[in-house]
Amino acid sequence: xxxxxxxxxxxxxxALSRVVGLFSQRGxxxxxxxxxxxxxPTLSRLTLTTIGxxxxxxxxxxxxxxxxxxxxxxxxxxxxxxxxxxMLIKVRATGAARDExxxxxxxxxxxxxxxGPNVFTIQLVGTSDKLDAFVASMVDVDILExxxxxxxxxxRGEKVLSL
Amino acid sequence: MELLSGGEMVARALEDxxxxxxxxxxxxxVLHIYDALFKDCKVPHxxxxxxxxxxxxxxxxxxxxxKPGVVLVTSGPGATNAITGIxxxxxxxxxxxxxxxxxxxxxxxxxxxxxxxxxxxxxPIVKHSFMVKHAEEIPGTIKRAFHIAATGRPxxxxxxxxxxxxxxxxxxxYHYPDSVKLRSYSPAQRGHTGQIKKAARLLLGAKRPVIYSxxxxxxxxxxxxxxxxxxxxxxxVTNTLMGLGAFPGTDRQFLGMLGMHGFYEANMAMHHADVIxxxxxxFDDRVTNTVSKFCPGAKIIHIDVDPTSIxxxxxxxxxxxxxxQSVLTEMMAQIDAIKEKDADLPEAASLERWWQQIDEWRGKxxxxxxxxxxxxxxxxxxxxxxxxxxATDGDAYVTSDVGQHQMFAAQYYRFDKPRRWINSGGLxxxxxxxxxxxxxxxxxxxxxxxxxxxEGSIQMNIQELATATHYSTPVKIICLRNNYLGMVKxxxxxxxxxxxxxxxxxxxxxDFVKLMESYGHVGIKVSKLEDLDAAMDETFALKDxxxxxxVLIDDMEHVYPMHVAPNGSMKDMWLSKNERT
Ligand SMILES: Cc1cc2nc3c(=O)[nH]c(=O)nc-3n(C[C@H](O)[C@H](O)[C@H](O)COP(=O)(O)OP(=O)(O)OC[C@H]3O[C@@H](n4cnc5c(N)ncnc54)[C@H](O)[C@@H]3O)c2cc1C
Ligand SMILES: Cc1ncc(C[n+]2csc(CCOP(=O)(O)OP(=O)(O)O)c2C)c(N)n1
Ligand SMILES: [Mg+2]
Numbered sequence: 001x002x003x004x005x006x007x008x009x010x011x012x013x014x015a016l017s018r019v020v021g022l023f024s025q026r027g028x029x030x031x032x033x034x035x036x037x038x039x040x041p042t043l044s045r046l047t048l049t050t051i052g053x054x055x056x057x058x059x060x061x062x063x064x065x066x067x068x069x070x071x072x073x074x075x076x077x078x079x080x081x082x083x084x085x086x087m088l089i090k091v092r093a094t095g096a097a098r099d100e101x102x103x104x105x106x107x108x109x110x111x112x113x114x115x116g117p118n119v120f121t122i123q124l125v126g127t128s129d130k131l132d133a134f135v136a137s138m139v140d141v142d143i144l145e146x147x148x149x150x151x152x153x154x155x156r157g158e159k160v161l162s163l
Numbered sequence: 164m165e166l167l168s169g170g171e172m173v174a175r176a177l178e179d180x181x182x183x184x185x186x187x188x189x190x191x192x193v194l195h196i197y198d199a200l201f202k203d204c205k206v207p208h209x210x211x212x213x214x215x216x217x218x219x220x221x222x223x224x225x226x227x228x229x230k231p232g233v234v235l236v237t238s239g240p241g242a243t244n245a246i247t248g249i250x251x252x253x254x255x256x257x258x259x260x261x262x263x264x265x266x267x268x269x270x271x272x273x274x275x276x277x278x279x280x281x282x283x284x285x286x287p288i289v290k291h292s293f294m295v296k297h298a299e300e301i302p303g304t305i306k307r308a309f310h311i312a313a314t315g316r317p318x319x320x321x322x323x324x325x326x327x328x329x330x331x332x333x334x335x336x337y338h339y340p341d342s343v344k345l346r347s348y349s350p351a352q353r354g355h356t357g358q359i360k361k362a363a364r365l366l367l368g369a370k371r372p373v374i375y376s377x378x379x380x381x382x383x384x385x386x387x388x389x390x391x392x393x394x395x396x397x398x399x400v401t402n403t404l405m406g407l408g409a410f411p412g413t414d415r416q417f418l419g420m421l422g423m424h425g426f427y428e429a430n431m432a433m434h435h436a437d438v439i440x441x442x443x444x445x446f447d448d449r450v451t452n453t454v455s456k457f458c459p460g461a462k463i464i465h466i467d468v469d470p471t472s473i474x475x476x477x478x479x480x481x482x483x484x485x486x487x488q489s490v491l492t493e494m495m496a497q498i499d500a501i502k503e504k505d506a507d508l509p510e511a512a513s514l515e516r517w518w519q520q521i522d523e524w525r526g527k528x529x530x531x532x533x534x535x536x537x538x539x540x541x542x543x544x545x546x547x548x549x550x551x552x553x554a555t556d557g558d559a560y561v562t563s564d565v566g567q568h569q570m571f572a573a574q575y576y577r578f579d580k581p582r583r584w585i586n587s588g589g590l591x592x593x594x595x596x597x598x599x600x601x602x603x604x605x606x607x608x609x610x611x612x613x614x615x616x617x618e619g620s621i622q623m624n625i626q627e628l629a630t631a632t633h634y635s636t637p638v639k640i641i642c643l644r645n646n647y648l649g650m651v652k653x654x655x656x657x658x659x660x661x662x663x664x665x666x667x668x669x670x671x672x673x674d675f676v677k678l679m680e681s682y683g684h685v686g687i688k689v690s691k692l693e694d695l696d697a698a699m700d701e702t703f704a705l706k707d708x709x710x711x712x713x714v715l716i717d718d719m720e721h722v723y724p725m726h727v728a729p730n731g732s733m734k735d736m737w738l739s740k741n742e743r744t
Contacts, residue, residue, distance in 0.1 A: 010347060014282060025287045062471040068291040071347040
């Protein structure tokens with residue numbers, strides 16, 4: 001099962017490599033990874049998606065908690081949550097394809113954020129599935145480049161991940 | 164407040180931390196620190212002959228005393244040489260603080276002379292690591308490092324210090340903190356009361372109980388409590404290789420070590436148990452054999468301070484996260500409370516039947532209830548350990564290298580006290596034994612310290628004979644010489660039809676007696692059984708000399724019992740070359 005593990009970690013050099021290293025060292029997989037600063041300059045927030053059964057995820061979570069630089073870990077998929085992945089995708093857009101790409105972008109509520117004579121760059125935000133679906137819909141379109149932020153997520157309601 | 168340079172702060176912090184010895188080796192990146200040690204530091208420095216030995220000596224010092232071992236090495240090759248020893252300590256959860264020098268801050272990342280990314284290289288084998296950026300951070304970082312190394316599940320911590328941070332001409336206020344607060348590090352202080360109650364009930368209801376205790380009982384100073392609990396319940400106890408001595412080896416309730424080379428009665432009892440109390444043990448693959456066949460009828464209570472050890476390989480029915488001392492104390496109180504109310508406990512008769520069964524196993528194949536090894540014209544390795552046991556009244560500190568000799572020592576030396584058996588279990592590091600013995604001897608100068616080794620292992624850190632000369636640490640090296648990498652040969656005998664690929668070197672071994680003499684030590688060679696005891700006694704009678712007892716043993720002996728693998732369970736064992744359960 002796919003899980004979204006989100007954690008607060010010390011904003012220290014080397015903290016990220018401990019988390020990533022843990023995954024490679026113990027043979028755990030990482031599907032997506034997202035990390036950035038928070039409102040608290042001493043903390044950064046790292047969110048990753050991984051795949052595994054309950055026992056496996058329990059062990060992964062325990063191992064993450066054991067890292068001294070990791071302050072708190074939650075499995076967002078255990079409860080209601082909002083997840084977002086951001087994609088920038090550059091496609092060749094000439095002739096009829098230009099309209100076609102524009103239409104599909106609208107359907108997916110994406111935005112064309114850069115326009116060139118021959119290319120569009122589209123920004124799309126949503127769940128990973130939605131982004132996958134958009135890429136899949138670009139069948140006759142020449143995809144030049146794809147970049148995704150990886151999943152970021154947050155619990156619904158009052159529940160917060162904080163100190 | 165006093166002004167100190169970074170180098171002086173390191174030296175002072177070691178004093179303030181109460182460090183007894185620093186094991187190390189100098190080099191460019193740590194010159195400022197060495198100068199500070201030279202000028203003003205009460206902590207003696209032990210100059211080893213290879214940085215790996217510094218880590219093993221410090222590690223063994225920690226195993227024997229319970230206090231963190233301390234290592235100081237230079238950058239680059241000094242740091243990388245320390246890696247094997249750090250990994251050894253990590254695998255066995257040994258508290259250790261390793262200071263490594265680093266190139267100057269402005270050179271980091273430039274492939275500077277003797278630059279190596281120590282924090283990066285050591286990352287998977289440390290409990291935590293620090294890179295110090297400014298001299299002012301030194302006292303706080305050192306305090307945190309010792310705290311992290313020694314609390315919770317202990318482990319090695321690396322402090323990497325760039326040379327410029329220790330420069331003598333820049334001084335800062337020095338204050339060594341009294342306490343540490345780390346928001347992201349708070350090891351469990353006590354177990355969950357509900358879980359402990361549940362465990363106490365399960366334990367009291369057991370008909371075929373076994374206590375399976377490991378290194379965590381020693382690390383957590385829980386031996387006395389565990390012994391009391393076991394005696395009060397009259398339950399059988401088995402120890403892992405790392406747990407030997409946590410329960411007295413000569414006690415009637417002791418079943419011997421369990422696992423791959425464990426005692427028949429210990430493995431049989433585990434396999435047939437209905438309740439297993441695992442304390443400070445981590446269900447290692449050398450213990451469980453095939454996990455899916457592990458102890459099919461048993462409910463498992465698992466006490467461990469590290470939640471990742473619980474249900475990692477074998478699912479626990481009653482997990483208890485907490486330190487052995489507080490959990491066992493609470494568990495004993497719960498047990499007394501339940502007993503008082505006398506809920507429907509199984510009659511004493513079932514426990515008696517269980518003991519009868521165990522005694523039957525013991526009588527049939529127990530290693531200590533009859534001679535279980537071959538007749539031979541040569542000295543048998545088991546006899547050497549028996550002789551060592553006799554000569555030292557079972558009260559020596561015994562360090563070991565890795566191989567058959569290690570298993571024979573674990574089986575035949577009956578440790579009655581914790582912290583007496585000092586060996587590398589998790590990593591299985593050949594070369595551990597001699598530097599370890601030196602570390603232990605420094606901690607306990609008046610105690611008998613023996614290093615049980617093989618002619619293969621001893622050559623992996625044999626340069627430390629010079630350290631033994633330098634610091635007059637009279638350790639006794641008991642070499643079980645079979646002229647083979649015996650443990651590897653055993654596997655080649657059993658699984659590769661005796662194709663001895665690269666396991667023999669008989670013609671190129673040094674003359675150990677002469678070698679010892681050249682270091683100023685004593686070498687004694689024995690090859691006849693009738694000379695063994697006298698030679699052993701002489702070895703220990705030479706109180707202030709380092710002695711190498713070179714015992715020529717039968718070269719075809721295997722270690723038994725040995726788990727049948729693959730696909731075997733705990734009860735599937737080879738008992739000799741042609742006998743299996
Ligand atoms: C050649 C060879 C053969 C071997 N054969 C065997 C064999 O036959 N049998 C055998 O047992 N081993 C054998 N080993 C050793 C094996 O590889 C493991 O090192 C060993 O089994 C682990 O012991 P342990 O389970 O006690 O755990 P340890 O490695 O000692 O771990 C200690 C556990 O206790 C926990 N702990 C620490 N402090 C506390 C505390 N205060 N409170 C509670 N918990 C705490 C830790 O979190 C950890 O989970 C062999 C090794 C070699 C090299
Ligand atoms: C550093 C290291 N290299 C290789 C091994 C693999 N190994 C395990 S036991 C052993 C043989 C040890 O030979 P010796 O020290 O003579 O002991 P014996 O088994 O003969 O008693 C080897 C090579 C190891 N454990 N450690
Ligand atoms: Mg040998």
